[in-house]
Amino acid sequence: MRTARARGKFWRTLVGVGVIGLASATLAACGASSGSNAGNAKVTLTLWQNYGTEANATATTNLVTAFEKLHPNIAIKVVAQPASNYFALLQAAAISRSGPDLAVMWTGLFTLQYKSYLQNLKQWVPEADLSRMMGMRWTSPGFNTANGSYVVPLEDQFYIGFYNKALFAKAGISTPPKTWNQLYSDCSKFKSMGLTCLDYGAGSQNLGAEFYPWYDMSYMMIGNYTPAQWEDLYNGKIPWTSPGIVAQFTRWQRLHTDGYTNSNVVTSIGSVVNFQKGKAAMLIKGNWDLAQLYGAMGSNLGTFVPPFSTTPIHGVVQYPGDGYAMTTYSQHKAQAAEFLRFLTTPQAGKIVAASGLIPDVRGVSSGNPVAQQMLAFAAKDGFVKYPMLDNVTAPNVVNAGSKVMPELLDGQVSPGQAASQIEQAWRQLPSSERGSSWGTYKVG
Numbered sequence: 001m002r003t004a005r006a007r008g009k010f011w012r013t014l015v016g017v018g019v020i021g022l023a024s025a026t027l028a029a030c031g032a033s034s035g036s037n038a039g040n041a042k043v044t045l046t047l048w049q050n051y052g053t054e055a056n057a058t059a060t061t062n063l064v065t066a067f068e069k070l071h072p073n074i075a076i077k078v079v080a081q082p083a084s085n086y087f088a089l090l091q092a093a094a095i096s097r098s099g100p101d102l103a104v105m106w107t108g109l110f111t112l113q114y115k116s117y118l119q120n121l122k123q124w125v126p127e128a129d130l131s132r133m134m135g136m137r138w139t140s141p142g143f144n145t146a147n148g149s150y151v152v153p154l155e156d157q158f159y160i161g162f163y164n165k166a167l168f169a170k171a172g173i174s175t176p177p178k179t180w181n182q183l184y185s186d187c188s189k190f191k192s193m194g195l196t197c198l199d200y201g202a203g204s205q206n207l208g209a210e211f212y213p214w215y216d217m218s219y220m221m222i223g224n225y226t227p228a229q230w231e232d233l234y235n236g237k238i239p240w241t242s243p244g245i246v247a248q249f250t251r252w253q254r255l256h257t258d259g260y261t262n263s264n265v266v267t268s269i270g271s272v273v274n275f276q277k278g279k280a281a282m283l284i285k286g287n288w289d290l291a292q293l294y295g296a297m298g299s300n301l302g303t304f305v306p307p308f309s310t311t312p313i314h315g316v317v318q319y320p321g322d323g324y325a326m327t328t329y330s331q332h333k334a335q336a337a338e339f340l341r342f343l344t345t346p347q348a349g350k351i352v353a354a355s356g357l358i359p360d361v362r363g364v365s366s367g368n369p370v371a372q373q374m375l376a377f378a379a380k381d382g383f384v385k386y387p388m389l390d391n392v393t394a395p396n397v398v399n400a401g402s403k404v405m406p407e408l409l410d411g412q413v414s415p416g417q418a419a420s421q422i423e424q425a426w427r428q429l430p431s432s433e434r435g436s437s438w439g440t441y442k443v444g
Contacts, residue, residue: 043335044075046100047324050086055291056154056322059355060104066351067342074335076102087114094329101330102339105151106322107138108391112441115141115150119326122148124337129344132362135320138387142439152343153320155357158287158374159215159388160317161304164297167195167281176282176304178312180251187260190281197260199280200409201271210266213405214390214398215284216306218317220248223309227386231437234393240423241416248308249408249415256409266406286321287374291356294370303373305383316383318374320360321391394433394441400425 047064051057057080064076079100081089086104093099094117105111105118120141121130130136130149137143139151163176171190177183187197200211221230224244232238238245255261262268262280275283276296283293284306294301307313324343326336342348349364358366358375366372377383390398400422408418426434432442 040073042073043332044077045102045332045336046077046079047102048079048081048100049104050081050083052083054288055356056288059352059357062351062355063348067339097329099327101332101336102324102326104322105325107151107320109441110391111139111150113395117328118150119328120148120150125340129341132344134360134362138320151323151325152340153323153360155352156360157321158318159218160287160374161306162283162293163302163304164278164281165300165302177307179307179309183307191259196262196280198255198282199262199271199274200265201268210406217401218389219306219308220252221389222315222386224248230392234438235436236426236434240426241419246415246419249418253408253415266410287358290370294368301370303370305377314383315386316377317388318378318385319387321388392438394429396429397422397425
């Protein structure tokens with residue numbers, strides 16, 4: 001999940017950030033095994049989150065409440081930090097060693113970028129517990145779970161499309177589009193009805209004034225490349241100025257040029273509300289908006305894979321996008337580890353599901369029918385699972401895309417200019433941030 005202009009405005013890890021860890025691995029292992037029974041004195045942990053008004057914030061509160069009932073000698077103070085500069089605050093707190101014991105952390109390269117102040121959980125959370133979680137590869141050094149993990153995921157996340165079934169029926173459209181041409185055809189029908197086809201605007205996490213473009217960007221690149229080829233976007237073998245990418249940008253910009261989006265794509269903050277009120281036929285967001293949308297629309301809400309492909313789209317973003325990490329300087333690691341262990345339990349998974357999210361705990365499912373539709377794309381329909389593109393792209397490249405892509409959709413820059421700006425950001429990266437594979441990403 002996603003700063004300043006959106007999931008992208010991240011600061012690079014400061015050179016020489018110092019963090020305090022325990023001196024002995026043996027001591028760490030003892031702390032992990034003792035858990036909250038290490039002493040009877042009450043301990044208060046601090047947990048930072050940047051979830052805004054998303055269902056993730058509700059899930060966090062509910063998880064903490066349940067954990068405290070099980071562990072009366074451990075209290076957790078949840079602090080909601082602003083999403084726009086959340087990671088900058090974490091970095092500053094790491095330098096002064098005044099930050100939280102636990103913190104929301106995004107997975108993939110974000111985890112590796114900030115690992116200087118994240119505790120490897122290998123000696124704190126048993127492998128038997130972590131094995132109950134899906135997608136742990138993306139929380140590990142070198143993206144290899146044999147090296148340990150830094151984050152326990154909160155949920156199984158999707159970048160995904162939502163559609164209004166009643167509006168589709170009114171337009172005489174029986175199924176959601178699967179290609180660019182089908183999308184254009186459907187959008188022309190909604191436009192003739194006086195409706196917005198696809199509504200764009202800032203989201204519930206309040207990441208910035210503009211919409212977050214990496215949901216769409218992920219599906220544009222799914223329309224072009226396999227998951228393995230995405231590594232070539234990271235390492236530069238596929239330049240961002242490639243003709244195929246420029247062509248995708250051109251097709252995407254057409255959505256606005258032809259009047260299929262809201263006119264105020266770079267200033268709107270009401271896309272979710274407009275959609276749930278029936279003013280727009282489709283919306284591209286994340287599954288963390290499902291609870292709000294389903295609560296307002298019920299069975300009228302459907303889900304689809306954004307069809308940004310010239311042939312039927314056959315890939316879906318399904319990925320453990322964020323979770324909770326322990327800081328290296330926490331003075332209560334045994335108790336913090338106990339909370340992380342709790343997150344791997346079926347009880348925690350059910351709490352996540354009840355909050356409107358899709359649990360990451362194996363064997364615990366969501367009862368929401370729209371969530372079940374999302375899960376079926378890969379499980380039943382054979383769609384290829386992709387990570388979130390912004391989680392496996394160097395943060396400074398994400399920053400550049402977050403700035404220029406809303407301008408591209410709005411027609412302020414050309415597809416070629418947008419591609420050039422993103423490629424320039426990649427070329428300016430230090431070699432350590434564009435290695436041969438995702439797992440080789442390093443900072444400093």
